[in-house]
Amino acid sequence: MSIALTTAGLSKNYGALQVTRAVDFSLPVGARHALIGPNGAGKTTFINLLTGTVPATSGSITLLGEDITGQRPDQRVKRGLARTFQVTSLFPELTPMQSVTLAVCERLGLTARWYKRTGEHRAALDEAAEILARLHLGHVGHLLTRTLPYGQQRIVEVAVALALRPRVLLLDEPAAGIPSGESAELFEVIAELPEDISLLFIEHDMHLVSRFASRVTVLVAGGILAEGTPAEIMANPEVRTVYLGNSEGHA
Amino acid sequence: MLAILLTVLFDGLAYGMLLFLISIGLSVTMGMMGFVNLAHGAFAMFGGYVATTLMQRAGVPFLVTLPVAFALVALASIVVERLLYQRLYRRGPLDQVLFTVGLTFMSVAGITWFYGPSQQPVVLPAFLQGQVSLFGLEVGIFRLFLVAVGLLVAAAVVLGVERTRFGAKIRAAVDNPVMATGLGINVGGVFALTFAIGSGLAGLGGALGIQILGLTPAFPLKYLVLFLIVVSVGGLGSVGGALLAACVVGVIDMMTKYFLPEIGSFIIYAVMVALLMWRPHGLLGKKS
Amino acid sequence: MTPSCPPSTAEAGWLRRRGGEIALWLAVPLAVALFLPEYYLLATHVAALGLFALSLDLLVGYAGLLSLGHAMFFGIGAYTAGLLAVHGWGEPISGLLIAALVAGLVGFITSFAVVRVQHLAQLMVTLGFGLLVFEAANRARWLTGGDDGLQGMVVSPVLGLFEFDLFGQTAFFYTFVVLALCFIVATRVIDSPFGLTLEGLRENPKRMAAIGTPTAARLRQAYVFAAVFAGIAGALMAQTSQFVALETLSFGLSAEVLIMLLLGGAGHRYGGLVGAAVFVIARDLLSDLNPQYWQFGVGGVMVLVVLFAPGGVLGILRSLRQRLLPVARTSTAKAAPATPATKGGAA
Structure with missing residues (x-):
């Protein structure tokens, strides 16, 4: 299985505040990968680091075999990395x-x-x-x-x-602000995307995640807490304590 | 030669203090609401005309006119802010620029109508006139007075912003208006009061500056660029930045007028562009 | 600001799309020549300043880049054409092109600094460059004549045929034709993918970077376009009045051209032209007025327009049309292709 996007030791500090902690992450080609985590876990910051909107403090990002860590956002887009925004932009x-x-x-x-x-x-x-x-x-x-x-x-x-025509598409809470009944509709649209697009999306609703994602990464306090299939993640006791208490507020 | 240099330096500082007094309100309110208020100089001018009117028509002593100028301009500015400016916070900078330039035109024309285009006189009290020897340097007492007032106001503003509850609200509102609202701070009210104090200080600066800056109806347009340089070079919302920038601008402007009159304002503009290239958010401005 | 989208009008025939406009562009000079020949001078001013306002609209109305120093390019164009004509190069058209080139070059060089910063700093940098050039021209009396202005221009006949006459007839037609040519180019620019990009930058620069646009490069390109058109406008003003005033470089003119844009309606191709016409004609009609009244009136109008008619004259006309003819609104909406089938069908 070839890899579309990887990060190695990706970190972001604002002064003493660490918002992303040495994240090693990889996204296989054609993935349907969900990124979950409580509010303030650094999910959007992680996307911003990947797209280059926010410069990384340390670590590297590799897109389709090319190191893009030092590139401007528009240069990364030209190499196949596209995103959407949590707040409609x-x-x-x-x-x-x-x-x-x-x-x-x-x-x-x-x-x-x-x-x-x-x-x-x-x-x-x-x-x-x-x-x-x-x-x-x-x-x-x-x-x-x-x-x-x-x-x-x-x-x-x-x-x-x-x-x-991205090779890797990052969706930052694509259904944010949509009534929950209609968000499934949006995900149907996303599910119909061509299979060779590798997809990483942030989503709070675990029902949607388990329906549309094949793998899930849990981000807590800027670091990866767990990674696995939706079923594995739902069964993970650590995740339950950190995350599920929070998800009720969003469901 | 050295004595001349030091005298010019000191005059530049006194001049810078006036620029600081007038610009500080603009810096804080602009940093808070992102509102491009090019009519700020008009508030300073009103302060000046309040002072001369009181002195000439009612024989009020100079020092008494200063707090009156502060208070009247502050009051007037609250009316302008609540009635007009707050409608434009959500508009683009083009609308804000044109609206405030329009207001400036109206005030310039209005003042000319009532007072005529000529320079307004000011009579300083005897104890503020003349020279005094300071560490072997002959300096004007009035300029010394200006530096003292400027430093006092700067200290009061810094203390007020850093140490008081209201100051904490201002800082929160400058940092992140949305989050401040979420914390239950009445950003509109905080802003109105800050705006009033800032405009009042501009009025005070206008009254104090009658002798050095001159007072004609053209005042708001003539000095607008300098105020904006102070605000942008100092960094939006930064009290220390505004003070530093005002001193730098005052000294450079005074130095070039004295030693390089041929080049005139050229240097100050060049320095501004260079500084903004170097630090786009100003000397002490925070990166937004 | 321009709801009719370029892609949706793509299928309309060229003549149908532009027919009315072309008629207007032929009618206006004809009307001036037939009925108002004593206003040639005024009409020339309107045309030159209209082109200047149009050039600023590319920046302010389309790209969303607010400049407080745009007179710099108008003045540079004027002084270039003026100096050429003083020193024996009186041929106007080549003078115009050289002025455009010089203004464009200065625009290109300064664009790097202007685009490097945002918000207040950007305002201040545009203002700063404008003031620097003004001061330089003011001090270089030996070259520019300082605040006495540049005198002694000798401009040759246009194309070697049309001498600049005392009535200003040649001046008017020359300016008008150049304005028309520039307007055609500007229309092209606005309707092009580049023009669409500028509107995208005005609406949301962050998103433009996220779709892969090198935003700084596009803004620089817009800045150079605006500089070139402004330079041509300034050169026209110099050649037709055979004089260059120092005020052509002043902050006052930079502000005036912004006011024209506000009056006409920014972000609309005709906004600058309408605004220049309103402003220049009003100033001429009210020239006997006490200058305080004029200044107070201009200020008052600016305040009122921003508060109640942010789209300027053209905005008022548009909303009047929509209020009076609600049918016209829906029919334009329907005329726009809704599905790819209708798009692909017509060619």
Whole structure:
């Protein structure tokens, strides 16, 4: 089984505060991997370290065999690493069609081109429309993103990330803020993603985790507490004490 | 030569203290709300006009006009903040810049209408005039007075921010307004009061600065750049940074005016750009 | 700010898409020539300052980069064209191109510093560069004439055919044609993937980095575009008035052009042009007014526009249209392709 993404001794300190402690983690190609842990465990920081939004204090990150530790976020994206944000981070005054087109254009290296209208880049437009259709957003593609219901905005998050054709996709609580009934719907969309995309997602709801993840890593106080199949993790007494008390608040 | 150098240095410090008094409120409130308030100089100007009006029309002594200028400007600023500014906290910087420049234009025109465009006179009390020998250096008493007031205010602000309950709330609100709200701090109220104190200090600075900075209706536009340099170079929300930057700006400006009048303001602008390249968040600003 | 998305209008025919605009661009100069020839000078100012405001809109309205020192490029363009014409290079079109080049070069060099910082520091760096160039021009009297302005420009006939006349007819048509050409280029830029990228940067720079955009490089590119257009605008102003005032470099002009943008509506291709027209015409009509009244009025209008009409004149027109013709709104929404099938179908 080949490895898509690994970290070795990845750490992040803010002064004396250690928010990520020597994390050794690896994500196989095609993985459906969940990252869980109580609030403040450093899950989002871990994602931020992987994408380069936050620079690591020490340790290394390897993406598809290449050391990306020192690279800027946009350089990592070019090498196949995409993410979504826990708090919706979209383009409020652009439409989903424009947002996804933008991501496609970036992947195709068109965003410095000013002498041809976007409308003339047929391939990019068709691809964007295809992605929206695949995620059931075709009918709202022309509306301003800020006018969409929150649940649809969460799916636009995924659509923008997918337009980058990532090899590794990091989803930071993709269903955050969606009523629990609708979050399964979002995960159905995620489950339909191509199998060669390696997926790491943060999620609190253990039902969703056990349904959609094949492996789970538990992060506590910035370090890995346990790793295994959802069943193993649910049975782990240490995890139960640290995590399950917390999960009731989120269910 | 050395004596001249030291005198100019001291004048620069006194000048810097005025810049500090006027800019400190801008620095704290800008750091708190991220509101780009280019009308701050107008508050200083109002302080100056309050002082001259009281002195000329009512014969109020100079020293008494100072607390009145502080209080009146602080009061007026609360009205402006609650009535106007707070509508714009969620807007982009473009709207904030244009709105506050618009307010500045209105105050400049309004003051010109009532007072005319000419320089306002100030008569200092006798005991603040003249020179005094300080460690063998002849310095103006008024400038010495300015340095003392500046340092006193700086100390009071630092103590107030570091040691009092209200100061703790200010620090929390500057650090993270969202979290401060979550902790039950009334950020809007804290901000309004901070804004009033900051504007009051600007009014005080305007009143104190009539002699050295001059007082004409063009004041808010003429000095706006210097205030902004102090705030940005010092670092948003940093009292010590503002004091340091104000002294640096005051001394450099005074030095170049005295020794290199040909180059004029060139140096101060160049220094500002260079410092911001070196430390984009200011000398003592926290990295956001 | 621009709800009609470029991709959705892709299928409309070129003439159908731009027909109305082209008619407008032909009608305006014709109307000026036929009915208002005594206002050639004023119309020339509107056109040059409109181009200047358009250049700033690329930064402020589209890329979300607020500059307080944009007059720097207008002034550099003006002085470049002016100095060329003083020293024997009176050919206007090449003068215009050289001015654009110089302004673009200065824009390129300073863009590294401007993009390095954010927020207040960015405002201060743009302001700082503007003030530095102003001070430099003020001190270099031997070159620029200092605060007396640059005098003695001799500008040759445009294309060797059209002499600059006393009525300002040539000046107006020359400026208007250059404005139209620049507007076509700017429209291209705005409708391109690069233009879309700028809007993305305005809306959410963090997300732009997360989709792999080298954000600093794109902002620098926008900055250079804005500098080039501003330089052309300044050169037009210099060549048509055969004089360069020191004020072309001043902070006051940087502020004025922001006001024009506010009045017209930032983030809209026509915002700068409309704003320049409103501002320049109002100033001309009210020129007999006590300057205090003018300043108070401008300040009051700025305050009111920000509070009650943040979209400027064009924003007001848009919301009026939406209120009066709610049907038009839904029909544009429907006209936009909803499914990939309709997109792929028409070509």
